Amino acid sequence: MVEGEEELIRTSVSEVLGEQEAVRESLIPILLRVQEKLSYLPPLAMELIAGALQIPAVDVFGLATFYNQFRLHPPGKYQLQVCMGTACYMVGGKIALDCFERRLGINEGETTPDREFSLERVACVGCCTLAPVVVVNEEVEGRVTPTRVDGILIAFGKKIQPSTGVGEKKGDDGS
Amino acid sequence: MTVETPYQERYRKLKDSAAAGEEALSRQAVIQVGMATCGIAAGAVPVKEAFVRFIEEKNIDARVMEVGCMGHCYAEPLAIISKPGFPALCYGYLDEDLVERLVEDYLLNDDPCYEFALVALEPNDVFPTLSDFPRGVHEKKIVLEHCGFIDPGEIDHYISRGGYSALAEALSGTPATVLEQVKESHLRGRGGAGFPAGLKWEAAVQAGGGTKYVICNADEGDPGAFMDRSILESCPHQVIEGMLLCAYAIGAEKGYLYIRAEYPLAVKRVRLALEQAREKGLLGSSILGSSFNCDLEVFRGSGAFVCGESSALVRSMEGKMGIPATRPPRLAQSGFRGRPTVLNNVKTFAYIPPIINRGVDWFRSIGTEKNPGTAVFSLVGKVAHTGLVEVPMGTTLRELIYDVGEGVANDKAFKAAQIGGPSGGCLPEAAIDIPIDFDSLQEAGAIMGSGGLVVLDEDDCMVAIARYFLEFTQQESCGKCTFCRLGTKHMLDLLTAITEGRGEPEDLEVLERLAWEVKEGSLCNLGATAPNPILTTLRYFRDEYEAHINEKRCPALMCSELIVYYIEPSKCSKLCSVCVGSCPTEAIYTRDDGLKAIDQDKCTKCDNCLKTCPPDYNAVIKLSPPGLLAEKEGGKGA
Ligand SMILES: Cc1cc2nc3c(=O)[nH]c(=O)nc-3n(C[C@H](O)[C@H](O)[C@H](O)COP(=O)(O)O)c2cc1C
Ligand code: SF4
Ligand code: SF4
Ligand code: FES
Ligand code: FES
Numbered sequence: 001m002v003e004g005e006e007e008l009i010r011t012s013v014s015e016v017l018g019e020q021e022a023v024r025e026s027l028i029p030i031l032l033r034v035q036e037k038l039s040y041l042p043p044l045a046m047e048l049i050a051g052a053l054q055i056p057a058v059d060v061f062g063l064a065t066f067y068n069q070f071r072l073h074p075p076g077k078y079q080l081q082v083c084m085g086t087a088c089y090m091v092g093g094k095i096a097l098d099c100f101e102r103r104l105g106i107n108e109g110e111t112t113p114d115r116e117f118s119l120e121r122v123a124c125v126g127c128c129t130l131a132p133v134v135v136v137n138e139e140v141e142g143r144v145t146p147t148r149v150d151g152i153l154i155a156f157g158k159k160i161q162p163s164t165g166v167g168e169k170k171g172d173d174g175s
Numbered sequence: 176m177t178v179e180t181p182y183q184e185r186y187r188k189l190k191d192s193a194a195a196g197e198e199a200l201s202r203q204a205v206i207q208v209g210m211a212t213c214g215i216a217a218g219a220v221p222v223k224e225a226f227v228r229f230i231e232e233k234n235i236d237a238r239v240m241e242v243g244c245m246g247h248c249y250a251e252p253l254a255i256i257s258k259p260g261f262p263a264l265c266y267g268y269l270d271e272d273l274v275e276r277l278v279e280d281y282l283l284n285d286d287p288c289y290e291f292a293l294v295a296l297e298p299n300d301v302f303p304t305l306s307d308f309p310r311g312v313h314e315k316k317i318v319l320e321h322c323g324f325i326d327p328g329e330i331d332h333y334i335s336r337g338g339y340s341a342l343a344e345a346l347s348g349t350p351a352t353v354l355e356q357v358k359e360s361h362l363r364g365r366g367g368a369g370f371p372a373g374l375k376w377e378a379a380v381q382a383g384g385g386t387k388y389v390i391c392n393a394d395e396g397d398p399g400a401f402m403d404r405s406i407l408e409s410c411p412h413q414v415i416e417g418m419l420l421c422a423y424a425i426g427a428e429k430g431y432l433y434i435r436a437e438y439p440l441a442v443k444r445v446r447l448a449l450e451q452a453r454e455k456g457l458l459g460s461s462i463l464g465s466s467f468n469c470d471l472e473v474f475r476g477s478g479a480f481v482c483g484e485s486s487a488l489v490r491s492m493e494g495k496m497g498i499p500a501t502r503p504p505r506l507a508q509s510g511f512r513g514r515p516t517v518l519n520n521v522k523t524f525a526y527i528p529p530i531i532n533r534g535v536d537w538f539r540s541i542g543t544e545k546n547p548g549t550a551v552f553s554l555v556g557k558v559a560h561t562g563l564v565e566v567p568m569g570t571t572l573r574e575l576i577y578d579v580g581e582g583v584a585n586d587k588a589f590k591a592a593q594i595g596g597p598s599g600g601c602l603p604e605a606a607i608d609i610p611i612d613f614d615s616l617q618e619a620g621a622i623m624g625s626g627g628l629v630v631l632d633e634d635d636c637m638v639a640i641a642r643y644f645l646e647f648t649q650q651e652s653c654g655k656c657t658f659c660r661l662g663t664k665h666m667l668d669l670l671t672a673i674t675e676g677r678g679e680p681e682d683l684e685v686l687e688r689l690a691w692e693v694k695e696g697s698l699c700n701l702g703a704t705a706p707n708p709i710l711t712t713l714r715y716f717r718d719e720y721e722a723h724i725n726e727k728r729c730p731a732l733m734c735s736e737l738i739v740y741y742i743e744p745s746k747c748s749k750l751c752s753v754c755v756g757s758c759p760t761e762a763i764y765t766r767d768d769g770l771k772a773i774d775q776d777k778c779t780k781c782d783n784c785l786k787t788c789p790p791d792y793n794a795v796i797k798l799s800p801p802g803l804l805a806e807k808e809g810g811k812g813a
Pocket of ligand 2: 653654
């Protein structure tokens with residue numbers, strides 16, 4: 001854990017606990033608020049919350065894994081969310097996701113080792129008209145072709161080297 | 176005239192003051208910019224800023240307003256300009272240059288630039304109105320009536336158009352009257368199953384006294400739909416008013432709007448709307464001075480599709496995992512915190528105020544006998560005019576796609592309408608003359624769902640789409656039922672094998688058998704409807720499955736394992752090398768004769784070269800099965 005991180009986690013959790021009633025029903029709202037502050041749910045935060053609500057820590061962990069919204073690992077500085085809603089999928093969302101995976105060398109759901117980029121899939125973000133759509137740090141980018149994928153990455157300081165396409169890790173996307 | 180009750184009087188004062196505020200501004204030109212999520216994504220923020228800036232620079236007396244979704248999402252960014260002396264006109268495809276021109280020519284110099292206008296919103300002698308287009312003929316807006324015309328952040332806009340008058344009227348009567356009207360209206364729930372709303376409410380009333388709850392289901396789990404979100408972002412008060420009427424009818428004092436956490440703008444706008452309603456005395460204690468108390472708040476859902484199911488939703492509100500429960504008891508008997516609870520969809524609530532205001536007969540005159548009212552769809556995919564549309568029940572799918580949506584985009588051939596999302600199905604050309612209503616769609620093997628409609632064209636593979644939905648339901652299964660958990664996984668594996676050319680002829684029978692087993696053996700509708708995408712595609716597009724299995728060919732040229740990219744030498748030009756630069760893996764090389772070719776070992780099938788090859792040449796093609804490549808390349812040498 002980085003210096004000061006534990007401190008940050010403790011203060012954030014106690015701030016959130018101060019806003020909400022410490023009952024089981026507040027668990028999801030508490031987790032959402034803590035994640036808003038810390039951008040993910042560190043194990044320590046979940047333990048502190050479990051303690052405050054007087055419930056077993058496994059209950060909190062269980063909940064955090066059940067719901068897609070919760071992140072258990074710190075996200076990258078740039079969060080890339082590729083829309084996999086029906087309209088986007090059918091017009092190249094999958095292709096865009098593949099391109100990001102190839103360029104970043106990570107699978108969907110992961111963060112690059114330098115913590116610069118994280119890659120996630122989302123369901124319809126409501127802008128199907130602009131399909132395929134990628135949400136970059138909460139801003140929607142429409143009509144994302146492979147060229148645009150490179151454009152987005154370059155704009156955030158990623159050096160793109162033409163890859164060979166062979167021998168590289170390709171995400172296990174189950175397709 | 177009937178005498179005004181104290182609540183109506185109180186409401187009239189609110190309305191008069193709201194109307195006075197609007198009146199004062201009506202002498203000004205007003206620019207309404209569409210700022211729902213999709214508008215913002217398409218660039219509405221700089222467009223709005225440009226209007227503000229140019230108006231200021233030129234010192235024009237005009238006001239720029241943020242509104243929600245107008246439904247014409249294909250033409251975003253959009254704005255409506257209402258200038259005294261002219262009909263209100265809607266302009267689309269806006270950018271800063273066009274904004275500058277409109278400000279200069281129209282606002283300053285009285286030239287409305289008709290060449291850029293899409294449609295007029297008021298009858299006039301110079302420019303066509305909505306009813307002059309096929310879309311306008313079919314469209315009938317009840318839920319979407321105010322969406323895109325009012326500022327969702329200004330409660331007065333809703334009130335000045337009669338908003339909350341249904342509440343004032345209801346308070347002047349009795350809860351039983353409201354219940355009676357909703358029952359008589361035959362309104363069916365719009366969350367998917369079409370259960371009569373009045374009967375649900377009545378069950379909660381019959382459950383006896385004590386604490387009760389009202390919950391609005393805005394979880395909108397269908398991965399291809401966004402109606403509920405647009406409604407909450409564009410006209411949150413209509414939903415809030417509907418919930419209050421329900422609370423009054425069943426005797427609830429507390430309610431929640433369960434909104435997906437992925438919808439931050441909707442959450443924000445609803446919270447603001449609740450605050451404004453509270454300030455006006457329309458929410459909280461002694462509403463409009465009556466003895467009716469009710470407060471509403473937002474509960475943010477956390478992204479699990481199964482939580483859209485009513486019992487799972489309630490569990491997740493209680494801080495537990497969202498796993499469906501066996502019924503009975505129904506929520507109306509024992510719901511949130513074990514108390515009687517009415518849970519309805521966003522649209523279901525939004526119908527209530529108009530029903531109370533205009534009456535049961537009016538409502539039942541729209542749509543069909545068993546399916547009164549309208550259907551709201553997010554019309555997306557390969558349709559020319561994507562958007563949010565509302566048509567009377569009984570309109571045919573063909574009318575919806577070809578008249579309202581202006582047909583398939585880019586002159587492609589229609590293949591299927593996917594309706595109802597992961598619980599729904601794909602209907603072919605031959606089946607789209609059926610009327611849109613809960614019962615007809617079910618007969619055809621699809622479901623109404625909550626309103627996602629995705630148009631698919633010749634380039635879309637039906638096996639791939641079935642696989643897409645199965646991947647979704649398999650991931651989202653909560654795991655409680657063995658058939659749902661393992662059956663969806665098994666079906667997904669089979670579909671994956673088929674799309675990758677590893678399918679066996681007997682797979683289709685296995686798929687069908689599994690589909691029925693999962694349908695029977697699942698507790699909730701996630702599992703029970705998960706096989707629908709497979710069953711409908713097998714029923715209507717069996718030949719596509721067979722081509723994948725028997726010939727290792729994807730007829731739509733979509734499944735990447737079954738296609739190769741190829742540059743047709745007879746079409747490629749020595750003078751062009753656009754594709755070379757477009758290829759992210761440097762798979763394209765220049766041959767000795769100057770034409771381009773693809774190194775198949777390097778190609779990752781990203782489709783870029785095909786998109787970038789200029790239309791003059793269109794030299795990049797896809798071949799399926801991949802074996803055709805040897806033929807082509809062999810042929811070249813000979
Ligand atoms: C897996 C699953 C997901 C569902 N998702 C939603 C949803 O996102 N929105 C919704 O209104 N209803 C959804 N439903 C239907 C609800 O269970 C419930 O029937 C509905 O909200 C009741 O409202 P209505 O009577 O107004 O239709 C879902 C059902 C299932 C089984
Ligand atoms: S059918 Fe599937 S999602 Fe529904 S309760 Fe059973 S396992 Fe869970
Ligand atoms: S499909 Fe993509 S990877 Fe293959 S040749 Fe074309 S541009 Fe290159
Ligand atoms: S499917 Fe991607 S925005 Fe709707
Ligand atoms: S017109 Fe903008 S969201 Fe529909």
